[in-house]
Amino acid sequence: MTSTTIDTERRRHWMGVLAKSPADRLDQLWSQLDAVPAWSHLRRPEVGLVMVRGRMGGDGAAFNMGEMTVTRCSVRVDGGPVGHAWVAGRCARHAEMAALADALLQMPRWHDEVSRRVVAPLARQLADDRAQAGRKAAATRVDFFTMVRGED
Amino acid sequence: MNALVPETGLLPGFADPVAEAQKTFRAVLEAISRPGTIVTAPSLPAAPAPLNPVVAALLLALVDYETPLWLDQATHQPAVLDYVRFHCGCPLVADPAQAAFAVVAEPQSMPPLSAFHLGSDEYPDRSTTLIIQVPNLDGGDNWRLKGPGIRDQAILSAGHLPAGFKSWVRDNHALFPRGVDLLFAAPAQLAGLPRSTQLEG
Amino acid sequence: MYVAVKGGEKAIDNAHALLAEDRRGDESVPELSLEQISGQLSLAVERVMTEGSVYDRELAALALKQAQGDAVEAIFLLRAYRTTLPRFGASQPVDTGSMAIRRRISAAFKDLPGGQVLGPTYDYTHRLLDFALAAEGSERPSVAENAEPVEASMPRVTDVLGHQGLIEASGDGPEVPGDLTRQPLTFPAGRDLRLQNLARADEGFVLALAYSSQRGYGNTHPFAGEIRMGEVAVELVPEELGFAIEIGEITLTECQMVNQFKGSKSVPPQFTRGYGVSFGQCERKAMAMALVDRSLRAEDLGELVSNPAQDQEFVLYHSDNVEASGFVQHLKLPHYVDFQSELEMIRRLRRENAEAAQ
Numbered sequence: 001m002t003s004t005t006i007d008t009e010r011r012r013h014w015m016g017v018l019a020k021s022p023a024d025r026l027d028q029l030w031s032q033l034d035a036v037p038a039w040s041h042l043r044r045p046e047v048g049l050v051m052v053r054g055r056m057g058g059d060g061a062a063f064n065m066g067e068m069t070v071t072r073c074s075v076r077v078d079g080g081p082v083g084h085a086w087v088a089g090r091c092a093r094h095a096e097m098a099a100l101a102d103a104l105l106q107m108p109r110w111h112d113e114v115s116r117r118v119v120a121p122l123a124r125q126l127a128d129d130r131a132q133a134g135r136k137a138a139a140t141r142v143d144f145f146t147m148v149r150g151e152d
Numbered sequence: 153m154n155a156l157v158p159e160t161g162l163l164p165g166f167a168d169p170v171a172e173a174q175k176t177f178r179a180v181l182e183a184i185s186r187p188g189t190i191v192t193a194p195s196l197p198a199a200p201a202p203l204n205p206v207v208a209a210l211l212l213a214l215v216d217y218e219t220p221l222w223l224d225q226a227t228h229q230p231a232v233l234d235y236v237r238f239h240c241g242c243p244l245v246a247d248p249a250q251a252a253f254a255v256v257a258e259p260q261s262m263p264p265l266s267a268f269h270l271g272s273d274e275y276p277d278r279s280t281t282l283i284i285q286v287p288n289l290d291g292g293d294n295w296r297l298k299g300p301g302i303r304d305q306a307i308l309s310a311g312h313l314p315a316g317f318k319s320w321v322r323d324n325h326a327l328f329p330r331g332v333d334l335l336f337a338a339p340a341q342l343a344g345l346p347r348s349t350q351l352e353g
Numbered sequence: 354m355y356v357a358v359k360g361g362e363k364a365i366d367n368a369h370a371l372l373a374e375d376r377r378g379d380e381s382v383p384e385l386s387l388e389q390i391s392g393q394l395s396l397a398v399e400r401v402m403t404e405g406s407v408y409d410r411e412l413a414a415l416a417l418k419q420a421q422g423d424a425v426e427a428i429f430l431l432r433a434y435r436t437t438l439p440r441f442g443a444s445q446p447v448d449t450g451s452m453a454i455r456r457r458i459s460a461a462f463k464d465l466p467g468g469q470v471l472g473p474t475y476d477y478t479h480r481l482l483d484f485a486l487a488a489e490g491s492e493r494p495s496v497a498e499n500a501e502p503v504e505a506s507m508p509r510v511t512d513v514l515g516h517q518g519l520i521e522a523s524g525d526g527p528e529v530p531g532d533l534t535r536q537p538l539t540f541p542a543g544r545d546l547r548l549q550n551l552a553r554a555d556e557g558f559v560l561a562l563a564y565s566s567q568r569g570y571g572n573t574h575p576f577a578g579e580i581r582m583g584e585v586a587v588e589l590v591p592e593e594l595g596f597a598i599e600i601g602e603i604t605l606t607e608c609q610m611v612n613q614f615k616g617s618k619s620v621p622p623q624f625t626r627g628y629g630v631s632f633g634q635c636e637r638k639a640m641a642m643a644l645v646d647r648s649l650r651a652e653d654l655g656e657l658v659s660n661p662a663q664d665q666e667f668v669l670y671h672s673d674n675v676e677a678s679g680f681v682q683h684l685k686l687p688h689y690v691d692f693q694s695e696l697e698m699i700r701r702l703r704r705e706n707a708e709a710a711q
Contacts, residue, residue: 008596016586016599042164043239049435050589050600051443052408053530054552056544057628058509058607060523062446063530063545065552065630068408068587070441070600074162074238082162086441086591088601089409130453134502137455137583140471141503144463162593217442218535237592241441 014105014119015098019087021122023094029118030097036110039100042074042082045092071095081106161231163198165212165239172197176213183335183344188297188306190289190341200231202257206337207285208235214281215240215253222251222268222280226258248280256284259313265320268332276329279347286310289338293318296352297345305352308343310336318351325350376421390414399604399633400424404674405431406534406553408603408632425555425674432675445588445597449607449630451506452583456634459510460577461611467507472582473634510579511609511626520611520624540666547649547669548642552630554672556638562648562662563641570660571648575627578611582634606631610643617655625654 018026047069054065072086073095083103087095101118104110166172175194183191199208215221221242223232236242245251248268256262262284271279286292291311295318298305324331324347331347377384391398391414401413405428412431420426456472459465471477485491514520530545538546551559566573584604588597610627614620627647629639648662661667671677 012596012598019598019600020586020602040164042162044169046169046439048439048441049407050441050587051532052587052603053444053446054449054548054605054630055446055523056526056548057511057523057609057626058449059512061526061530061545063526063548063552064443064532064534065447065549066403066406066408066632067435067440068444068601068603069412069438070589072441072591074593076162084591084593086589086598086600088587088603090411131502132498133453133455135498135500136496137470137472138499138501138503139497140456141499142469142471217440234593241592 011102011105013123014115015085015102017119017123017126018085018098018101020126023089023091023097025122025125026094026097026101026118029121030101033113033117036100036104037080038078039075039080039103040078042076043072045071045073045095047071047090047092073099075099075103077103077107162234162238163200163231166195166197166209169212172209173213176209179342180210180214180335180344183342184301184333184346185344186301186306187299187344187346187349188295188302188308190343193340193342196340200235201229202226202285203232203235203255204285204337204339206340206342207255207257207283210283210335210337210342211236211253211255212239215242217241217243219252220245220250222246222248222254224254224256224258224262226261227255251280252278254280254282256282259284259286259317262314264316265324265332265334270327270332271330273330276331279330279332281333281335283335283337284310284313286336286338287312289336289341289343295321297349298352299349301346302349308336308345310338310343321345321349322351376419385418387411387414387418390417396634397422397424399631399635400556400638401427401431402632403635403638404428404553404555405435407431407435425678429675429678442589442591444600445590447585447587447603447605449581449585449605450509450512452581452585452605452607453505454503454507454581454583456582457503457507457579458577458581459579461510461579462513465508465510465513467504470503474636507581509581509609511611514578514611514624518623521614521620521626523626524628538669540669541652542665542669544646544650544653547665548628548630548646550669550672551642551645554642555674555677556635556641558672558674558677559641559645560637562668563644566644566648566660566662571651571662573627573644573647574613575610575644575647576612577640578609578626580606580608580636580640582606582636604633606634606636606639608636608639608643610640610647612647614654620654625650 049067050070051067052065053062055062068088069090070086070088071090071092071094074082074084076082081103083099085095085098085102087098101114104114172195179191179194183189193206193209195209196205197208197212199205219242221236221240222245248254248263251269254268268280268282269278271277288311290309292309292313294307294309296305297308328347333347334345336343391410394417397417398410398413401416401424402408405413412434416427416430419430454470456474457467457470459469511520524544526543526545531543533546533549565571584602586599586602589600590597608629612625612627614623614625616622625647627643629642629646631639645662645668649665649668651658651663658664
């Protein structure tokens, strides 16, 4: 993989997976990686708010629904790319790991390993959790049956 | 920024964001409340060309997502745009009349002060604060200042300002309580000229 | 006569210590953890997030613990905390159409694509106290799972009506919605601002107004077109990237009320909409919000404004429980001098009356 093949869609995918996964799950996979290259903060983990917007009627004009806490962080691998992270909640470590993973995923030397050992298992777990919640919900779906009543 | 190319060129902001932003804010407060006083900048972060470190420090301390920023032609460089997008996260506006802050790196070709947001009678606080980059604060004409925050008289002689600048400042003062506020940023120092200050002579 | 009132510092310190002791309660009983509050009092946490207007389960749980479970006090704490944080930006509008559904019901259509999914609900409980819960260590109930999960996305009931042209469009508004946490409210307020106000409004107040509109103080004939609850992804475009990324998932409850509308000179008879949404599973709040949203549209729809639930100023100025509680509770502050003058005036009037009678 070369730098020019990092298309936006793939980066959006891994950044989303890293943000949506629980910090301890990410931490656990991260700790199994080989020693990562030296890096420094471009922006230390910083906690703030993002205004969540909704839409009137679900699909009309936008309105401000309320805020959520977010932590952002940016790092630069020495002599390498910059990684960014924007992660719901107030966990500095989560944002930092996600930013570093974003940087490594842009490096040919690291992309496949981080992709295979961190992003893929996280994505799988998210999908499994989602499917299980969906199966539990499906069990509460009403099966209507019609009773025959009256003369005819 | 293009996701197709790994990012490598971004400069870091303050090393200690909270403390340095607060110290810089305190310096701005000093400069604005004592017009003409030359204040030493407490923090000089690495700045993207053509900005000097004081302009960079002011951007880091003052500008954020909720303050639209206007940049003059000289400042419209990719390195500067990336820097303010990343560190300030501010909207960039093309119309100076919509800006909460404005950066002028080349004062000789700047629009008149009246082109910026002058505030309204109801909300005079919503006017633009201009950050004007100058080579020095003692190389220009001597302006004698009077007004709030000045005991008798103060002198300001910021260098490299356009010919009509003095009359712009007078017109701006006449709008009080409306009008813009000015911060002059030399390579390691700053000075303030708020709308409340009168020019003598 | 002017009496300086000073002192009380020691009394206040001691009162705070006493409060802390009360909050902790019997020390032989284990202290509550935030995980316990967030996990086992989740609807209380979600109410605090909704009305505190900050989605953060841990902060809401802490606020509840600190406030001894007083929701309004906890909401105040969360609102105060949010003022210490910078605003990084605004999300892309969330897409509730692609919500990962855990509950979805319609009272208007029995058979709709995706079906009626009850999810975790109190609706069919008998409201009998369950003493089994009083005995700790009760077994975890087994939960049924179907072989197949629910559909990845389900159409909204309003989309179905929309395709047939029987319901009005979803609602217009400015490109960038107004934000009443940044600009003071002015009247008439656009629907964007009304919805923001109602989303953070006190549940009890909105519920009572909604109820009043149903009982005749308002001209609504509502159907619960659809209620859905589940997770939606929140996307944001960081300035440094220039494209949208997902930053997390939040749980939302959305309610679409469908209301009868007889039409006007320019508009044919059709259904109109009321919209409600909450963080977490505040379903009662989302439903009440949808009713009041519709009532507040009276003026836009050319209806007579004659009831409290239709009156923008009445509703929007009194809906916030932090403001309301502050103004009611400020009466506890010393008013010694004001009261002294009132006392003197009453005495003087009585004296004058007595003299006039002689």
